[in-house]
Amino acid sequence: MDIKLTPLALSKIRTLVPPSSGNVLRISVYKGGCAGYEYQLEICLPKENDIRLNFEEITLAVDPESCPFLSGSTIDYKEGLTQGGFRVINPRVKSTCGCGSSFQI
Template sequence: MTQITLSGAAARHINHLSSEAGHPIMLRVAVDAGGCSGFQYNLDLVDAAEDGDAVIEYQGAKALVDEISAPLLSGSIIDYVEELVGAQFKILNPNAKSSCGCGVSFSI
């Protein structure tokens, strides 16, 4: 399994979302072809893992990464940031050579 980690801030937010929902919520992180730089992150909140998903767990929170996306995310940190313009999950991917201004699209 490629090394992907969940930050404390991301874990706290996933746990908060689970608490609000009244059941466990997991963050699914995938990489799809497309976007202005070649690849784009696809983030979704889900209730269950799918076959072949890698489970990243930290402080009781879980993120899921499919087996196709895992190599493209190797060494990444899944973070949650709160900024003046809003709050969002953010992928800190050391494999990304460039990214677009929106921060969702990247190239390798």
């Protein structure tokens, strides 16, 4: 499973998910939105069958069904009053919807 985190994303995850908490940042892809698929990011305990990726002291969990959709992606974080937050830069995406919250592969 090949997913990268930018330094800014890694720094933000550190502030949101203390390693001692046992929680992880979990990412999954599910059907939805006007373009077909959407990302879901959550801070939670990892699920039993999740693929776990370690970045220094941070763990990223990916559900197995989402792996084919996310392989080769980079997770970034953008600071800002509007449109700030985590974003997935995915080379497999062919198009996105007008608002940018869903995508097609």
